[in-house]
Amino acid sequence: MNRSTLVICFGDSLTAGFQSPTNDNPIGRETPYGQFLQSYLGDVVEVRSSGICGELTGEMVMRFRRDVLDQKPNYVPILGGTNDLGWNASPREIICNLIKMYEQVLGIGSLPIPVTIPSIRVEDAGESREGQDWVAEHLARRNQLNKLIQEYAESKGIGYVDLFVATVDPQSGQLADTYSNDGIHLTTAGYQLFAQQVTGILKPMLAQSRPS
Secondary structure, rough: OOOOOEEEEOOHHHHHHHEEEOOOOOOEEEEHHHHHHHHHHHEEOOOOOOOOOOOOOHHHHHHHHHHHHHHHOEEEEEEOOOOHHHOOOHHHHHHHHHHHHHHHHHHOOOOEEEEOOOOOOOOOHHHHHHHHHHHHHHHHHHHHHHHHHHHHHHHOOOOOHHHHHHEEEEOOOOEEEEEEEEOOOOHHHHHHHHHHHHHHHHHHHHHHHHOE
């Protein structure tokens, strides 16, 4: 009997499923989107999650062989770069690290699923010129990185998840409050949406690879 198709969800806190504490949940929680992905796809796949909070893409590269390649996955959704941007790394530097991981997955005959990074939300940012400028600068760098991610996927003819578009408030360009209670991490609804987006990429490919 062949082993199940293996999907490894790889990334930082948005893959680990970190949620900030709330009044209803004062200690916070982790709801990795991989658990929702497993329920959406069923037992035709095995889904594992490998996310570390606060991780930079350079650190992701360092553990990628051990935590991903050595497991011989079939598909690897990869989300990283939010923390790098927080440390003012350049989008060009970040995409170089992401491409290293995408290419290593392709190199073992498997398929990466690039994921764009979501927006941010800063409450009351619009009340001052400084706040508006700060948000605009951060959104511009996110958009630049996400464009590079999309261009890579299109150049390889592979599907990608546009998590930015899926979770953004189209009026403000910021992360919709439905999907985040702290402006950076996702809520349960956000992680469920993330899983739905990945499911939309994987289901057609799983159907094609299934014996008739």
